[in-house]
Amino acid sequence: MKKLVFFFLIFLSYNLFPQSWELMYKDSIMQYDNIYQDYGKLNIEELLIKGDSVIFLRARSDSILLIYDKSKKEFYHILKQDFWKGLKNDTLYNLYKKSDILNLFYDSKENCWFSCGDCIIQFTPDTAYIYSDIFVKELNKTCKIRRGANRTIRKIKEDKAGNIWFYLISVLQDTDTTLQTYSMLCKHTGSGIESVLISSTFYMFVSKCNFVFDDQNRVWYVYGDSCYIIKDDVVEKKFTTIDAWKGYGSFSDLVMDSKGNFFATNNLLFLFKYDGDTLTVDRRLRDIEVEIRKTGVGHLYWMRIDSLDNIWITGHYSCYLYKIDTAGVISAYETPKFDTTGTDWCYKSLMEIDNDGKIWIPAQGIVLESYGIYVFDPDSTKTEVEERKESVSKDFQIFPNPAQNEITLSIPENQSIYSISIFNSLGMEVKRIEQAKIIGNSKITISTADFPNGLYHCSFINQADRITKSFVILR
DSSP states (O other): HHHHHHHHHHHHOOOOOOOOOEEEEHHHOOOOSSSSSOOOOOEEEEEEEEEEEEEEEEESSSEEEEEEETTTTTTEEEEHHHHHHOOOOOOHHHTTTTTEEEEEOOTTTTTTEETTTEEEEOOOSOEEEEEEEEEETTTEEEEEBBBSOOEEEEEEEEOOSSSSSEEEEEEEEEESEEEEEEEEEEOOOSSEEEEEESSSSSSSSSSSOEEEEEETEEEEEEEETTTEEEEETTEEEEEEGGGSTOOOOOOOEEEEOOTEEEEEEETOOOOOEEEEEEEEEHHHHHHHHHHOSSSOOOOOEEEOOTTTOOEEOOOSSSSEEEEEEETTTEEEEOOOOTTSSSOOOOOOOEEOTTTSOOOOEEEEEESSSSSEOOOOOOOOOHHHHHHHHHHHHTTTTESSSSSSSEEEOOOOOOOOOEEEEETTTTTTEEEEGGGGOOOOOOOOEEOOOOOOOEEEEEEEEEOOOOOEEEEOOOO
């Protein structure tokens, strides 16, 4: 009974809204060559916003940067060899010219930072600096950076004082003979890089291990199931996922709102909130996603926050893009499919919000698939007509919700409905009621005994509009 009540509360604050998407197909934006791009893969490793430019960092390609100029509304490319010429050193150029770059970051002084193999590189307008050593305070010695599992640098960010911070994984030599892989939060000191916090435990997939800065310029660093609040390079406070009631798992993405509230997802798509005193957990997204999942393995998901403190999260199992507003109301926007998609799945890889509030999401699979780029405009999701439809839709009711073996559809008396269709989470019509069975009825009861558990969408169709309400079957 408690589970039914909980799901009812979920759907009181969960709405499926109209969408405003622009789909940029890969064939229209890629620059083809005879080395890698004839395979048709975008291979976008990172996405960053810089002024009016949206920059896509590509791996395993001769065209290393794919850049969209919003003012000109056009893409252009920077080749790998041209990028590396910025080193202004023939020896270094010959050493690195075929190398991929990772974790590209532009600081407030227009310096460019990134990682390459076992080093961190800083481009300035005049020269390039190569950092291959770290002073590890915990070991009281300088150690060589050695590539850890998958990649060395995971994050590069700048704090409010202009300091550059890194999260990296490196193999360090503890003693003369012992090598140990460490996860490290590090800081650029001006003359070099030194550690602030290290751990010998390594979370490869269950935790993204990330950090963010608050208004006091404190560092909030999540690592595994723990969050460390660091002030003046010293841990001021620590809390873990189990400090929240029914909380567990490893922290993943994180954001900080304008009021100083800390939000973080975990590897199971729980949303944690810490207000400075209390850690709470919201499981609604996880429960929605589990009910509509099509596979047993969830894909990676991303979380960002916009200038109005709305939190945006890509679906774990589903094709949804979720918004959680400051009142805690969840809105879901279904990501459209590309015509070139071979299956009904919708891939969402990475996510960033530009200066105009538009959301950019590369559409590519983890291994093989590569379709293009989604651009979602939240400001265009509610036209005057759609706002009217949303108001009218409140008069349509489906109960009970969640349901078991039957549902009742309540139709306002002033609505002339031509047909009613019910679709499953795959978009397949599973039930249709024609006008002859609707006329004169304000309530219609439908058997759902043959419906599997999951999320369904019920469309009430008249001459001008289609009103869609969602419900869940849960037994």
